[in-house]
Amino acid sequence: MQAVMLRDVEVMRPRTLDEALRLLDRAHREGVRLRPMAGCTDVLVDAHFGKALPERFLDVWGLRKELGGLRWTEAGLVIGATCTYAEALETPKFVAELPALAKAASQVGARQIQARGTFAGNVENASPAADAAPMLLALDAQVKLASLQGVRTVPLLNYWSGYRQTVRRPDELITAIVVPAAALGSQGQWFRKVGTRAYQAITKVGLASRLQWQGGKLVDVRLAAISMAATPKRCATLETYLKGRELATIDAAELRHAQAVDLQPIDDVRSNATYRAEVFARLVEQALRETHLATAH
């Protein structure tokens, strides 16, 4: 309700990653909340709606030399913590190898938001309605964290610990998101968002998935649900049900049954539980049909 008075907020602008980590470490030891900010497209929304804000921010935008851009390595694609959606979408190799992630990125907000918003910010913001983060989850992506204590890598599968919560320690900074090499260019990448309007829309229900078929059978299944749980969520029961099946043996009722074990969506101002559950099931069916058709050729 009350817009924040920015002049009362201290913003620290480190010039190197090392300096940034030292600032985080000191703040942590002094018991001060120092919140990283990248594109600020979430941070400023929080501020506008009067969420309690720390008095200090750490602006990582200046670390683009160290944390920016996309790098293809043996391990996979390293998406730097300050890499924006726009940057990624302007890279043809990214779009070619990760078409569904590109689709998700192109549907985040609209052009203006894509020019500022980052994949890392999307992951750390931990919204159940995020678009890019669930697709990264379906791609088995990992979060690289750095602190003065050292670096660690956490699979996205274990990264969100609850509604808008992550396992990142306050002294840690995300340095990159890594999409493993095996996922790059893999078949069956599929994403669909059902939003409240064409752009500038929050996802009411969505599916980010990777479905790999071999000889007419589903050999590998990853389904990440959007706006269906407190965090972006992989659907273990549903995946187990689907794995090894042929398209013809997938039963609509059984599929919904399995889904209900994984996901219990809620009613809120944007949609209702009945709609979410039914449309999610249909998105799964659509993904199955379309990816199956794509491999049949």
Add this chain to the structure above:
Amino acid sequence: MNRPLSSNPTSRDLHRIDVDDSPVDASGVVGSRHGRIDSLELLTGVGKYTDDLTLPRMLHCKILRSPHAHARIVSIDSSAAEGLTGVHAVITGADMPVRYGVIPWTQDEYPLALGKVRYIGDAVAAVAAVSEEVAKAALALIAVKYEVLPAIIDPREALTRKDVLIHEDNKHGNISKQVTLAFGDVDAALAGAELVIESDYEFHGATHGAIEPHCAMGHVDGKGLLTVWSTTQVPHYLLRELGRVLDRPSHSIRVIQPPVGGAFGGKSEPFDLEFCVAKLADLTGRPVKCLYTREEVFFAHRGRHPFSMHYKTGFDREGRIVAVDGKSLLDGGAYSSFGLVTTYYSGQLLGSPYVFPAYRFDSTRVYTNKPCCGPKRGHGSVQPRFAIEVQLDKAATVLGIDPIELRRRNFIGENSQTIGGFHVGSSGFLQCLSEVERASGWRHKRGNLPKGRGLGIAGSTYISGTNYCIYPTELPQSAVQICLDRSGRVRVFVGTSEIGQGSNTVVATLAADELGVELDDVRVLAADSDLTPVDLGAYSSRGTLMAGNACLAATRELAAKLREVIAKTWDCPPGDVGLAHRKAFRHSDLTVWMPIQEAFILAESQLGTLGAVGSYKTPTENVHGDYRGGTIGASPAYSFTAHVAEVEVDEETGEVTVLSIWCAHDCGLALSPTLVEGQIEGSTYMGAAEALMEHHRVLPSGLRSDGQKRETGPGVDGLLAASSLLDYRMPTSMDVPDLIALIVERPDPRGPRGAKEAGEGPLHSSIPAIANAVYDAVGVRIDDLPITPEKVLAALKRKAEVG
């Protein structure tokens, strides 16, 4: 090249407008392709909106708002706020204990709440401080003690609950207005009908979504003149109410309306902020400005009333209507606003373009503890129009008649009378139907579209201003003052409110056309009560017809003078003199002409300074019905519209996409065709958004705006579901359909050069056309707006289960 006018020494040293030697073009400016006269200034950021204005030593005002939907104010302690450095004044309800309201008979609002708050967002106190930040900090220091009362959110509950009274002194409990009118024997006609369609319809609330938030600045000068700059669309009514509330005579108040960044009815009455800046300016001796946040705009609202409607419509075998019986419950929100008018309009504006041999309507508006509803583009008639147009579609389906043909059969005709006694003059309704039928390819497409796609039709009508003013008066409703001089320039002083609809351009177009100058030669000064004559404001699509007629009265007087002077020079009858495109010429011999500037100089030298005033009063004969309420909603002339929508329904997700929408609109005569098309587009998009997306929703008990459940009961009901543009689903440029705007011209003798209106009419039928197209596409009726994917999917499921 100029022709020197040797006989006139006084003008020799004037730098002349360059007029070329090309043949005389007698076509005029009316009907030509041109844009708005003020768009360049606004698009380049040079034009100043209210919030762009600042004055030296200006203070900023912020308003404290109620966190409760319904509560008694026990006490307010503002001492801590007053003590904050930088705070100059704090005011509360007790400082302005006079009720106001745009309709004189239903004044039930205080500038700041007195005794009670009636919705979340109701204004309680206001602060003037050196900055917005300090003012905001001061608000947090004002201690208000509330006694929280049970709140009424559901309008049906307002009818039944006697223990909760939102306005204790209202004679009729929570009923704000009730109107029943009956014409003919409805029950007998329904009993004898071949077919009776009976349905319930829910029209949701929608807000205006103007991009510019409300803003006002007040200043009292050394001589005691109060000036208020405001984003209002009704400067005259604002001035009246400022005078009443602040107990000031009208001449000591000046209201100036700078360019407005959209209004759509959302700025058509006074708001708390205008009173607050005026009062605070008076108290502090400094200019004071207040700018709403977006959330405050959602609180201020005055948007489209939610209607719960029950319609019974009888038809004969050929699809002719035999009777209409409509019952509506209007959810008015916390105050009256225009509600008295809305309640009448909900029935009175439905009597055309179809013949109703028997008609009854029964409309009840109730108070609820929600932001107040009022007029939004198509005031009061968009909701019943939705119901009746879907009723017609249902009848067409049952009777196996093409829905366009069914509408033709029911057409009321030109120069006819509605059953409620309204005189309908010109009507291009049949042409509108034919135009959308042709342009959409209706005949070959309908029934032949692929699965999930469909076409729908609807028609409508709207007023060109109301014949009777909001307060009873014999005074003119609009007036214009025009001056010309030796520079070749025309100055128009007009009280109308330019809110983006193009009213300045309309008067400039008429003036340029009548006086033979180009649009660029006309300067329009509008809506400044010290400098311009009174006009009642920009509402009910009255501007073109009323200010246009006033403008014609003045320009024609001046043109006659010019013609006479020129005719003498040329020794010809005045009727032979034409004026167009910077030339005066002889109709009978186009080679004889002089630059218009020379004509102005000639006239000024012979007659002295050239000026004229013109005013407009509505007709008194053959307008309306002769019964109590029979005047409300009557207009000098009516516009007509038809829409065809083509939609695609995604049966997997229930999402509806409008692929194309065709709108044909009879605006009388298009003075500025580009502006008319702009209004058709804006109206139709706005309607499409209301059909599918927008919803100004107030949460019932127990829901927080983030969707989390919370406790119900007093003090937690009545939050807005969407008080930001992220959650309030206004369409973006990516959501809007292909739109084909078709102008139909059926000039009306009562309009200036035959012009009627274009600002609101083209909204109405877009909504039912889309609803009818959804039915054509997938065979389900969504009679409960907006047509959300959730509702479509649920309906498709039900249909599949029934088989």
